[in-house]
Amino acid sequence: DTGVSQNPRHKITKRGQNVTFRCDPISEHNRLYWYRQTLGQGPEFLTYFQNEAQLEKSRLLSDRFSAERPKGSFSTLEIQRTEQGDSAMYLCASSLWEDVNEKLFFGSGTQLSVL
């Protein structure tokens, strides 16, 4: 499978716990994005990387959120001290900067439920 891969698919956690999600982009893609989607809404941009550099962060990304992309390959998104409001689908996407369309390819997402 050469698409964007996300793990885990589902995560249930208790409020206050830390969680970490992983995204493996399409191998030749140099840009990687994290989005969040709640029920009945469109995805909301969180942050993006070009290679290993985190170039932009949304105001939605509070201090409890941190994302990394070591070596410009896979990325992790960590949420510390989870709150019920963090419950959402977390989507990862990747793209090729040189592509004039910069079409984003999305993964299947990680569904987070905070109890």
Add this chain to the structure above:
Amino acid sequence: ELKVEQNPLFLSMQEGKNYTIYCNYSTTSDRLYWYRQDPGKSLESLFVLLSNGAVKQEGRLMASLDTKARLSTLHITAAVHDLSATYFCAYSKGGGSQGNLIFGKGTKLSVKP
């Protein structure tokens, strides 16, 4: 404020009928995207529209862009059940990150026999 308004938000149509989904966006942008999402699945890219007057067609779907009116449309011709899904439009903030997209709330399409 950066925002995208889609209408309608819900659309129930019969097979064989035509309909149009409208997408208005708030600021100038040099690209507009349409995505499809099936329940519980991720987003599938349908169209990328890069310039004023751009029109793209794939099967029963045709998308167009009017940058002056800040309006994009997704036209459905002779709908079939397989087109049932949620359709999102999104525009790019542009600048250094074309992938920082502002999405609409989506139009949930249900095609009935």
